[in-house]
Amino acid sequence: MTDDRRLDVLRAIVEDYVATQEPVGSRSLLERHQLGVSPATVRNDMAALEEEGYLTQPHTSAGRIPTDKGYRMFVDRLATVKALSTAERRAIETFLTGAVDVDDVVQRSVKVLAQLTNQVAIVQYPSLTRSTVRHIELVSLEGARVLLVVITSSGRVEQRIVELVETPSDDLMSDMRSRITRATVGERLPEASLRLADMIETFQANDRPIVTSIVTTLSHTFTNERSDERIAVGGTANLARFGSDFDTSIKPVLEAIEEQVVLLKLLGEATSGLTVRIGSETGHESLMSTTVVSSAYGSDDLALATLGTVGPTRMDYPATMAAVGAVARYVGRTLADN
Structure with missing residues (x-):
């Protein structure tokens, strides 16, 4: 053409x-x-x-x-992506600014995206495997126990209590804290786990049982959490406004939305920038009358996860694309600032 x-x-x-x-x-x-x-x-x-x-x-x-x-x-x-109004930008910023943790950010993002687009909003939880270690703290507790605190670049805070065979000395605690910090901060979680494993042999033999317990727990925290398989969905009732836009019934669309695997696959296609999948491009028969607009969020050089909307193919594409892109930017900024 x-x-x-x-x-x-x-x-x-x-x-x-x-x-x-x-x-x-x-x-x-x-x-x-x-x-x-x-x-x-x-x-x-x-x-x-x-x-x-x-x-x-x-x-x-x-x-x-x-x-x-x-x-x-x-x-x-x-299509020319519409600029959000001042009120819309202020609504996103105000809504996300008060978030207290990652779970709160995700839930707030789902709500504001559904309100802006009048569609079904989907937000994938930040992937720990794509996050980096921002801070690690070791705190001695009573009864030969140590509290481990891990803060990731996605803003997630993980806490674990480790039961030890004996109470570690202050010098050993200081040494472990220093070495673990040097080995892990700034590293992606899988790489940080590997670096921790190599560290055990560098400690004196009599300290290794304690170090092994600490390192094993940290490694488990880094590698066993699959937050990227969790999503939050909101605004499903919005689809009722578009009942006549679906070929036969809205029921197959709702059933497809309930299948988390389908949504994760569609969101996973947005590795950078905006992705628009229209009708048959979704690859799912129940979604043939829908369009999925999605975007990765995170920092400029590291996408943590994705978010997006599901609505009828007869949608306001410029406005929807603008809203998805704006919320993705604000979510990435909010997580970076936490």
Whole structure:
């Protein structure tokens, strides 16, 4: 499609159909948009777009509506991501600023994203395997016990109490704290676990039972937590507003949303920037009438996880893409600041 005029016609049809949910005819198209051409030219352009698979005519006497291919062209070539209003930006920032921990950030993100888009919002918990160690603390407790505190770059705080065979001396505690910090801070969790394992043999033989207990517990904390398999979902009731947009029934869509594996797969495709999967591109039969808009969140050089929305293919793509991208940026910033 190299004809700019036909692209203008396609853009206008997508925008009108999203706004009205009614098939778009040539007459209404000319009334709403300054296309600068005759009605016959518009009809010819619409017929050509239909022949090329970008539009379809649901009824013989009706106007046209976009196909999945038409929406894809709109997203790839025609859509300009809308700038969020000052009120919307302030709402995201205010809502996330009060979060007290990672769980709170995720739950707040789901709520604000569902409110902004009026769609189903999905937020994947930050992956510990992609996080780095920000801080480790060892605290002596009564009864030969030590409290381990691990803070990751994703803002997650993990605490473990280790029961030891004997009470470690202050010098040994200081030595372990110093060496463990040097070996792990700034490292991704899997690499930090490997570096800890190599450390045990560097301690004196009589201290190794205590060191082994500490290191084993830390390594287990680093490698055994699969937070990236957890997601939060909100705004499912929003889909009821779009019941007529789904081919047969909303029930298969709701059932697919309940399948966490499906959502994790779709979210996992967003490794950087915005990803838009339209209709059959979702790869799931129950989601053929939906679009998934997703984005990774985290720092510039390290994506911690993903978030996104599920809604009907007849959605306001520029606004949805803007909201998903903005919430992803705020979540990444919030976690970095915690």
